[in-house]
Amino acid sequence: MASGTVTSSEYIAHHLTNLTFGNHPVNGLSFAHSAQEAAEMGFWAINVDTMFWSIALGLAFVWFFRKVAKSATSDVPGGAQNFVETIIEFVDDNVKSIFHYKNALIAPLALTIFVWIFLMNTMDLVPVDWIPFLAAEMGIHFMKVVPTTDVNATMGMALSVFALILYYSIKQKGLGGFLAELSFQPLGKWLLPFNLFLEVVGLLAKPVSLALRLFGNMYAGEMIFILIALLPFWAQWILSVPWAIFHILVITLQAFIFMVLTIVYLAMAHEDH
């Protein structure tokens, strides 16, 4: 949909810029008009499109699942319940095979992660110009519809998981136990600084890898869709259709990986060495 007045690089940059609202040093409280302005707003700005789509999809998830849960019956299940039960059992099986402790939070957490991330990833399959075009018609200049292509979204979730890792590590082993685990492994107490460095890096790598893996995959996928969209409209399907089909695998896989790694990390947090 690259029109004559927009260059390819401008088109790509436009598609990769969030709708950011914040306090600009010059313009005051406003929507950023460019990526540069958004950067100038610093930390105290919010990506409205990311928040809107992620919350909308999250609400869709909890609304649908709640609706099914309310009418859940142990008799013959209907279509929707069947579908939801399949997902629940899939998640439950994964949790049970990885996480062997008693914790009522893990399974619902895993379910939320899996379905929510899957839904956010699925926005990637909506043709890249549809929603931004509608938004532009409504006067909204930037509109990035895939929340997981925003590192803030993935990092927000990864940091939440990280907080849970820290919380359960301390809760299960006590602060001393947790610190001892960081200090005396893997090389014994005589190499404490080295151990500490190694373990802290390993610990911090968990949320970072969690966030960046999802972000990187979705960002790259989105980027390729945008590049394909630069082709003449009659040729796009040659690439976009195979890529979209392949992407169905990617979005599911990334949601699954995020979920499984979360379970693994929390199981490790419960483990006593």
Added chain:
Amino acid sequence: MNINLTIIGQAIAFFIFVVFCMKYVWPPLTSALAERKKKIADGLDAAERAERDLKLAQEKATDNLRESKEQAAAIIEQANKRANQIVDEAKEQAREEANRVKAAAEAEIEQEINQAKEALRAQVAALALAGAEKILEASVDEKAHAQLVEKLAAEL
């Protein structure tokens, strides 16, 4: 690609969704699943029990049938025996009756013979008298010889 407040907003949204899911989505669905699992297990149990019951009932029915057959056989045997007995009794009775009838007939015959003998004897006396009369022709005086004739008749 700026890190900004979105990170916190996303974390809050995440937290809310997880808590909602934990409170209102997960428990009813898993309890429904567990309940169904239990129902199925119960159903399978009941089916097994019913199968066992059926087997028992079949065995009982077979036993009953066998018993009834035995009883029937015994009854038939008894009946046969009784029938034979009745036939034997009847035969015995018939034989006795026949003997009795035969004895009566024999007695009657005996009586008739005696009667005939008596009649014959009377007739022989008369014949002898007539024969003697013919032989002696008139010479025999009836009056004179009556004593003799009567003596002769008595001897016969």
